[in-house]
Amino acid sequence: MRVLGIETSCDETGVAVYDCEQGLLSHALYSQVKLHADYGGVVPELASRDHIRKLVPLVQKALAEANCVASDIDGIAYTRGPGLVGALLVGSSFARSLSFGWNVPAIGVHHMEGHLLAPMLDDPAPEFPFVALLVSGGHSMMVRVDGIGEYETLGETLDDAAGEAFDKTAKLLGLDYPGGPVLAKMAEQGTPGRFVFPRPMTDRPGLDFSFSGLKTFAANTIKAVESENASEGLTEQDKADIALAFQTAVVETLAIKCRRALQHTGLKRLVIAGGVGANSALRSELKAMTRKLQGQVYYPRLEFCTDNGAMIAFAGAQRLKAGQCGDISEQVQPRWSLDSLPGL
Ligand code: KG4
Ligand code: ZN
Numbered sequence: 001m002r003v004l005g006i007e008t009s010c011d012e013t014g015v016a017v018y019d020c021e022q023g024l025l026s027h028a029l030y031s032q033v034k035l036h037a038d039y040g041g042v043v044p045e046l047a048s049r050d051h052i053r054k055l056v057p058l059v060q061k062a063l064a065e066a067n068c069v070a071s072d073i074d075g076i077a078y079t080r081g082p083g084l085v086g087a088l089l090v091g092s093s094f095a096r097s098l099s100f101g102w103n104v105p106a107i108g109v110h111h112m113e114g115h116l117l118a119p120m121l122d123d124p125a126p127e128f129p130f131v132a133l134l135v136s137g138g139h140s141m142m143v144r145v146d147g148i149g150e151y152e153t154l155g156e157t158l159d160d161a162a163g164e165a166f167d168k169t170a171k172l173l174g175l176d177y178p179g180g181p182v183l184a185k186m187a188e189q190g191t192p193g194r195f196v197f198p199r200p201m202t203d204r205p206g207l208d209f210s211f212s213g214l215k216t217f218a219a220n221t222i223k224a225v226e227s228e229n230a231s232e233g234l235t236e237q238d239k240a241d242i243a244l245a246f247q248t249a250v251v252e253t254l255a256i257k258c259r260r261a262l263q264h265t266g267l268k269r270l271v272i273a274g275g276v277g278a279n280s281a282l283r284s285e286l287k288a289m290t291r292k293l294q295g296q297v298y299y300p301r302l303e304f305c306t307d308n309g310a311m312i313a314f315a316g317a318q319r320l321k322a323g324q325c326g327d328i329s330e331q332v333q334p335r336w337s338l339d340s341l342p343g344l
Pocket of ligand 1: 135136137138139163164166167178179180181184274275277278279280305306307
């Protein structure tokens with residue numbers, strides 16, 4: 001079975017062709033980052049309009065790179081939610097129209113299911129069961145995964161998502177949107193130990209997160225440094241030191257929670273997915289932590305940590321192959337619980 005995947009939940013238009021026997025045949029991505037940068041965040045209406053502009057050329061590109069024509073496609077997978085309603089509607093109307101025109105089934109995929117299955121696009125793929133840490137711009141969740149659609153949320157953020165905290169702290173440091181990767185780059189020049197940020201919610205049991213306090217801590221630290229060197233404001237070194245202290249706090253907090261989740265479930269395999277999973281400090285900390293527990297950690301390749309069509313094609317293909325599909329009346333789900341998904 002060959003599936004066309006379409007991702008339009010936020011500010012990336014992603015299209016891919018996945019074949020159940022041959023694996024990923026192609027993927028094409030267009031990031032709207034430049035479009036939203038002037039506004040310091042995603043403008044939903046602009047995002048929707050840009051998805052409309054980019055979908056047709058990206059589908060043509062993905063089909064051409066996969067050496068496919070329309071009649072080679074057996075099914076269509078699109079992101080049904082969670083995400084921005086307008087952006088989701090573009091992808092779902094487009095996917096449903098193609099499904100109708102090409103006379104193939106279509107299925108609406110949960111965006112976070114796409115993220116958590118993304119490491120399965122590469123070898124070695126993690127086997128079920130595993131614990132998944134999903135850390136993106138909109139979500140931070142710890143999930144027990146026993147199979148496709150067999151998800152139990154063990155913990156989630158009570159306020160900001162990890163990526164959101166990265167982006168907001170980056171903004172306080174005067175970095176461009178989306179600041180997560182820029183802040184991470186800056187942290188490489190930071191002086192370890194100059195500032196120490198708290199590790200939120202690690203002093204109490206449980207697997208929930210809270211990251212909004214770190215952003216406030218960063219704001220207060222910036223104010224204190226600025227008042228110390230009044231004439232200069234923040235130097236590049238000050239920014240790097242704050243970036244490192246912030247990143248270390250997020251990374252250590254996530255590592256503590258992941259260790260707890262593995263111990264709590266008795267599982268040995270940990271999957272990291274979502275945009276923040278691209279953070280190299282987080283990757284190396286979790287690698288070291290799982291090694292100590294004699295476990296293994298799995299990540300998607302870097303380009304599939306952030307939003308993409310390949311993860312949607314893959315997740316949709318698993319469900320279509322099992323005979324699942326939706327009909328034309330299927331509504332998008334801007335808010336959608338992962339635990340409510342059906343198994344195969
Ligand atoms: O999964 P994703 O592409 O979109 C959502 O579904 O939200 O995640 C985007 C988030 C942004 O907040 C971005 O700043 C963050 O992932 N991000 C990073 C890194 N790369 C992307 N955060 C920290 N370090 C990175 N290297
Ligand atoms: Zn995402």
